[in-house]
Amino acid sequence: METRSFALIMSSPRSVVSTMELLYFNSDPYPDEMEGGTTFSCSDSCKKVFGLLLMGAPKQKWTSEEEAALKAGVVKHGAGKWRTILKDPEFSGVLHLRSNVDLKSLISLDVFLGNCTDKWRNLSVTANGWGSREKARLSFKRSHQFPKHDDNSMALSTIVQSDEGIVDAKPLAISRGTSHIAGPKRSILRLDNLIFEAISNLKEPNGSNRAAIAIYIEKQYLTPPNFKRLLSAKLKFLAANGRLIKVKRKYRIAVNSAVAEGRSSSLLLLEGKQRDSPRVDKDDIKILNKSQIDAELAKMRNMTVQEAAAAAARAVAEAEVAMAEAEEAAREAEAAEANAEAAQAFAEAAAMMLKGRNTSKLIVNA
DNA sequence: TTAGGGTTACAG
DNA sequence: CTGTAACCCTAA
Numbered sequence: 001m002e003t004r005s006f007a008l009i010m011s012s013p014r015s016v017v018s019t020m021e022l023l024y025f026n027s028d029p030y031p032d033e034m035e036g037g038t039t040f041s042c043s044d045s046c047k048k049v050f051g052l053l054l055m056g057a058p059k060q061k062w063t064s065e066e067e068a069a070l071k072a073g074v075v076k077h078g079a080g081k082w083r084t085i086l087k088d089p090e091f092s093g094v095l096h097l098r099s100n101v102d103l104k105s106l107i108s109l110d111v112f113l114g115n116c117t118d119k120w121r122n123l124s125v126t127a128n129g130w131g132s133r134e135k136a137r138l139s140f141k142r143s144h145q146f147p148k149h150d151d152n153s154m155a156l157s158t159i160v161q162s163d164e165g166i167v168d169a170k171p172l173a174i175s176r177g178t179s180h181i182a183g184p185k186r187s188i189l190r191l192d193n194l195i196f197e198a199i200s201n202l203k204e205p206n207g208s209n210r211a212a213i214a215i216y217i218e219k220q221y222l223t224p225p226n227f228k229r230l231l232s233a234k235l236k237f238l239a240a241n242g243r244l245i246k247v248k249r250k251y252r253i254a255v256n257s258a259v260a261e262g263r264s265s266s267l268l269l270l271e272g273k274q275r276d277s278p279r280v281d282k283d284d285i286k287i288l289n290k291s292q293i294d295a296e297l298a299k300m301r302n303m304t305v306q307e308a309a310a311a312a313a314r315a316v317a318e319a320e321v322a323m324a325e326a327e328e329a330a331r332e333a334e335a336a337e338a339n340a341e342a343a344q345a346f347a348e349a350a351a352m353m354l355k356g357r358n359t360s361k362l363i364v365n366a
Numbered sequence: 367t368t369a370g371g372g373t374t375a376c377a378g
Numbered sequence: 379c380t381g382t383a384a385c386c387c388t389a390a
Contacts, residue, residue, distance in 0.1 A: 061384080062383085099385095
């Protein structure tokens with residue numbers, strides 16, 4: 001009896017062993033057959049023994065198929081739901097040699113872009129002084145910070161319209177290691193959404209000022225530490241391209257703004273480049289509202305693993321580009337704001353001072 | 367079960 | 379030898 005079980009375990013990857021439970025060891029009778037993916041029940045000491053026996057076993061490189069399934073699984077269930085992904089019959093076939101702990105490696109957008117391993121978790125010094133592992137961690141936290149309510153939409157919440165073709169399964173598989181996809185500049189979408197939501201919900205007749213918008217968003221959502229800068233940059237950008245109208249430091253939504261209402265779904269994620277109509281504006285920003293995101297998710301559930309993974313990878317790649325761009329914009333905006341918003345900062349500082357509050361922060365900007 | 371620090375094996 | 383992919387350990 002023991003011999004037989006032993007053989008079974010030896011043929012399992014170490015990662016499976018680590019999650020084994022000694023179900024069959026103590027079960028009577030033993031199951032006649034064990035298929036790949038069968039989990040065992042095992043005491044801790046048992047695990048140690050078999051873990052030792054497996055030491056030196058070759059590492060199991062992730063196949064492109066497994067990566068695709070993993071990415072699709074994250075799209076479907078969300079990052080962090082490793083066990084759920086594993087148990088999903090849609091992915092369990094492909095991922096049956098992996099444990100939930102193996103899956104968790106995919107914790108960041110960087111990783112999502114093509115590195116389904118712990119690569120980005122391993123500290124290594126980079127030019128900007130941040131270890132890539134640390135970077136991955138921050139990236140992950142950041143991506144989880146915005147949607148306070150709906151984790152499931154996270155994966156798609158920052159999708160922007162692509163100017164590129166659909167990444168199909170093959171290029172996806174060989175894209176590992178390429179963490180940035182070259183292409184025309186795109187803008188972050190999620191914050192746009194929040195700004196529009198804030199302005200329209202605040203319902204101020206002449207529009208809302210930056211502070212009010214910030215307060216609204218901060219009340220509704222968890223915001224990143226650099227949120228103020230991002231918001232400033234974004235407001236400026238949206239006003240510059242006419243999607244917001246700025247009058248006396250108050251922003252209102254432009255009537256012809258391309259807010260998602262009534263927009264054809266043909267502009268959305270899954271269609272990608274298949275929409276061949278000429279672009280009017282290279283900075284055109286598409287916004288997915290909640291129902292559209294849900295629709296996209298529904299579509300993805302009907303896709304094959306490869307299709308979903310391709311779409312997911314593209315979405316995340318674009319989100320990553322968007323995030324990088326937003327941060328870049330924020331950096332650039334810092335200098336610009338010193339001039340453009342100086343008057344505002346002074347005014348606010350003065351007002352604050354009158355109220356006897358600490359003005360140091362605001363004066364710094366002036 | 368997961369996140370995250372730590373360790374090991376392997377390729378270059 | 380070094381960097382990285384894969385894997386281990388464990389607090390919460």
